[in-house]
Amino acid sequence: MSMAKPNLEAREKILAKLRGRELVNCFQCIKCTSGCTALKLLELKPHEIIKLVNLGFVDELPSSDIIWTCVTCLKCVQRCPQKASPYHVIMALRNIAVEKEAKVPEGYLKAVSQILETGLIETPKKIVTRKMETVDRDCLKLPKINPPKENFQAVFTKTMEEK
Amino acid sequence: MSLREVLPKFDIELVDLRESVCCGDPIKSVNNFTAVYLGARVLALASLTGLDDLLVPCNRCHFTISEANDTIKNAKTGEKIKTLLREEGLEYNPNIKIWHTIDLLHDLVGLKKIKKAVTKPLKGLKVASHEGCQIIRYSDLGRVDDAENPKKLDELIIALGAKTVDYAEKLDCCGSALMYSHPDSALSLAGSKLKAVQNLSVDGLVVSCPDCQLMFDARQKDAGTTVGAKLNLPVVYYTQLLGLALGIEEKKLGLYLNQSPADQVITKISA
Numbered sequence: 139m140s141m142a143k144p145n146l147e148a149r150e151k152i153l154a155k156l157r158g159r160e161l162v163n164c165f166q167c168i169k170c171t172s173g174c175t176a177l178k179l180l181e182l183k184p185h186e187i188i189k190l191v192n193l194g195f196v197d198e199l200p201s202s203d204i205i206w207t208c209v210t211c212l213k214c215v216q217r218c219p220q221k222a223s224p225y226h227v228i229m230a231l232r233n234i235a236v237e238k239e240a241k242v243p244e245g246y247l248k249a250v251s252q253i254l255e256t257g258l259i260e261t262p263k264k265i266v267t268r269k270m271e272t273v274d275r276d277c278l279k280l281p282k283i284n285p286p287k288e289n290f291q292a293v294f295t296k297t298m299e300e301k
Numbered sequence: 302m303s304l305r306e307v308l309p310k311f312d313i314e315l316v317d318l319r320e321s322v323c324c325g326d327p328i329k330s331v332n333n334f335t336a337v338y339l340g341a342r343v344l345a346l347a348s349l350t351g352l353d354d355l356l357v358p359c360n361r362c363h364f365t366i367s368e369a370n371d372t373i374k375n376a377k378t379g380e381k382i383k384t385l386l387r388e389e390g391l392e393y394n395p396n397i398k399i400w401h402t403i404d405l406l407h408d409l410v411g412l413k414k415i416k417k418a419v420t421k422p423l424k425g426l427k428v429a430s431h432e433g434c435q436i437i438r439y440s441d442l443g444r445v446d447d448a449e450n451p452k453k454l455d456e457l458i459i460a461l462g463a464k465t466v467d468y469a470e471k472l473d474c475c476g477s478a479l480m481y482s483h484p485d486s487a488l489s490l491a492g493s494k495l496k497a498v499q500n501l502s503v504d505g506l507v508v509s510c511p512d513c514q515l516m517f518d519a520r521q522k523d524a525g526t527t528v529g530a531k532l533n534l535p536v537v538y539y540t541q542l543l544g545l546a547l548g549i550e551e552k553k554l555g556l557y558l559n560q561s562p563a564d565q566v567i568t569k570i571s572a
Binding site: 155157176179180206211213230236242247249250253258267271273281289294 | 302317319320321322323326327328329330331332333334335338339361364372375381385386388389390434435438439440448449472473474476478479480481482483486487489490555557558559560562564
């Protein structure tokens with residue numbers, strides 16, 4: 139077994155995605171982890187992620203399931219006294235996981251293809267009421283949902299190439 | 302539906318966008334640039350209407366579009382986004398004000414006007430409120446209420462003659478974002494909060510975000526199974542309560558569409 143080595147180049151890549159948020163100022167006060175919604179169920183420890191990124195131990199993180207357990211409640215961004223913002227670090231790591239073609243929860247990949255196809259994350263559905271009556275947008279007299287114009291797909295695909 | 306019914310009562314006219322498109326929220330995890338593009342695209346579509354105000358009732362959409370708007374201030378990213386929008390024949394408009402149901406009603410319409418418009422006060426109704434996460438955090442971005450002690454939704458409920466309760470789990474998340482990757486954990490978060498609220502012996506839970514509503518209302522049975530609790534808690538939108546207090550027919554407010562026992566609320570206020 140070999141010891142993990144810091145990867146400073148990969149670390150820079152993460153920092154570049156944070157647009158000036160001062161990660162190095164983190165002094166491990168653990169305010170983020172103590173208030174973390176995901177900690178209760180899934181043992182996400184945001185302060186550990188910040189520490190690992192600061193030290194450059196970033197190769198394992200994008201392929202770890204832990205980065206996909208964040209609920210995005212934003213309490214850590216709000217409460218961080220040093221503006222290190224674990225949420226944004228986790229989002230950057232998720233983006234890198236996609237770039238590296240690491241294992242990404244299927245739901246997210248489905249979302250991409252769904253938006254590309256229809257412009258929406260989910261197509262409008264029929265629902266069954268408490269009295270077992272089936273209703274849809276038409277019978278509720280809600281306005282029609284228009285799909286995006288043609289050029290949307292081409293531009294959307296272009297934006298996905300941006301790293 | 303209830304939003305479309307209540308806003309005209311306060312002389313607010315709603316105009317639908319040319320097309321319905323994703324705000325970019327789920328794409329943030331995949332490619333942040335694309336998410337910013339989609340958020341900016343909503344603002345550009347809003348600009349096509351010739352109006353300066355955009356109402357975004359969903360907390361996550363509100364956050365994603367607000368953060369996109371902030372990211373565009375960065376000259377390099379902003380230029381790239383604007384160029385791409387032009388390829389779609391769209392133009393980014395920095396002057397659009399992004400509203401949420403809560404600040405639109407609380408700050409723009411105002412509690413006084415709402416109180417005055419109430420024809421059927423919701424006397425005797427006691428509810429818990431849930432403002433949600435992304436609408437109150439993070440403050441640096443400019444959010445609609447205080448991050449740690451949100452009060453606006455409670456004040457809006459009290460304006461209708463109902464009572465609210467303060468409770469320990471008030472800031473707990475509905476779990477919705479985990480539905481993409483860890484659905485059981487998502488339902489467990491929703492279930493724990495519902496269980497706590499049910500134990501308060503209130504008449505219901507009031508939300509304003511459609512994503513939170515989906516978790517607490519439509520997925521209530523699944524959430525109950527996940528946490529091993531028998532849940533039977535009415536979950537309603539604030540605008541549904543507001544509509545009832547304004548004397549609008551319950552059918553028009555879509556109360557029969559809630560999957561949770563919303564009729565309990567109606568029974569309570571007509572008692």
